[in-house]
Amino acid sequence: MSDNKSENDIKEKILNLAKKNPKGITDKDITVAIPELKASDLVIVLNKLLQQGCFDLYNQGGSLSYRLKTQVNKQAVKGADNEEKVVFNLIEEADNKGIWIRDIRVRSNLANTQLTKVLKSLESKKLIKAVKCVNASKKKVYMLYNLEPDRSISGGAWYQDQDFESEFVDILNRQCHRFLQQRADKIKNNPRGPIIGRTQSYATAAEVQKYITDLGISNVKLEVEDVITILNTLVYDGKAESSVYPDGSKVYRAIESLIPAPGIVQVPCGICPLVLKCCSTGLVTPQSCTYMTEWLE
Ligand code: SF4
The missing domain is CATH 1.10.10.10 (Winged helix-like DNA-binding domain superfamily/Winged helix DNA-binding domain)
Known part of the structure; x- marks a missing residue:
């Protein structure tokens, strides 16, 4: 890293990497993404970024992880009214697990209609978002717009x-x-x-x-x-x-299975998503089912 320009280039690359990985990045992620970066230069740049308040530091499975601070959001909420700031801070505190509207209402002491208005305003400014919980279809939680929901909320890759x-x-x-x-x-x-x-x-x-x-x-x-x-x-x-x-x-x-699975275990109906809609008449029937035809062949 010979001059300021290359330092700034590296900073930008690291910040872009962090933007793409809202859960955080480790030293290893950075060296994989920027292989030409020397270990000594990496330490210098990361220290500068930390001093500038660009990252929050976390311990993830024993290694340090750098997560982009929600600075941009903070700037945007600066000019907002007090109610918006209170709600925003509560949502920010909840991190990527989100916070339920009822909890925001209790903790912010805002009336229902007022809170709905504030949430709508923050959503329209793309500062927060509502995310449906995988384990409760009617439950929505609010989190900062740029966060990736925790697995307990999104259900993960599946x-x-x-x-x-x-x-x-x-x-x-x-x-x-x-x-x-x-x-x-x-x-x-x-x-x-x-x-x-x-x-x-x-x-x-x-x-x-x-x-x-x-x-x-x-x-x-x-x-x-x-x-x-x-x-x-x-x-x-x-x-x-x-x-x-x-x-x-x-x-x-x-491994080779020692005992082949008995035929009845392989019936497609056991894992069929349409099993509740399947009957002797109607659109979904065993007679018209391609899975069943394939299984019988
Ligand atoms: S017959 Fe076909 S459609 Fe009906 S439950 Fe079995 S696999 Fe599903």
Whole structure:
């Protein structure tokens, strides 16, 4: 970093990265995104950004995470009236878990109509947003506009607008299994012997996550924990087994199911989202069902 210009360029890149990752970024994320940045320069730039009050510092799983401060919002709310400031501060405090309207009302002491007006005004200024809770369809919580809702609110990668994406989960399930299967097939007749071959057929969740990310089948960013959830379903289904490496990391490998699943277990109706609408007459019937036809073939 020879001059001010390159320092400013780096600052801008880091700030842009932080904007794209509202949950926060770590040193590692920055070095991956800006590989040319030296470790000593990274420390200098981060210290300056922290001094300028650009970031909030968090401890995320043992490593430091930098989260962009809601400065812009603070500026925008400066000229607002007192009610808006009070409501904004309560919502800001709630972070990405959000706050329920009833709690805002109790804590702000505002009347119903007044509060609705304030919330609408803040929403129209794009300072806050209302987010539906995945576990209570009628419950909405408010959080700052630029925050990504916590998993307990959004349901994580498996939910889209409160709906469980069963098809997406099914595709991921098959792709994860495919990856493990391919790895197992590759080292089937390992010349170095069956024990080494067996060890090499294990894959970590991070490897599977990289494979899924490279496939580009997911619009949402899948975390390693998401992939672990899918891999665990493969273990429960008897399609994979898990083990723990000496360093403590959990690994997975595809296995041949010892007993084929009995036919009745494979009936598509068990996981069919239309099962409640399916009957002998009407639009959805077993006679016209393609899943059923495929299963019977
Ligand atoms: S018959 Fe087809 S549509 Fe009806 S419940 Fe079974 S899988 Fe679903």
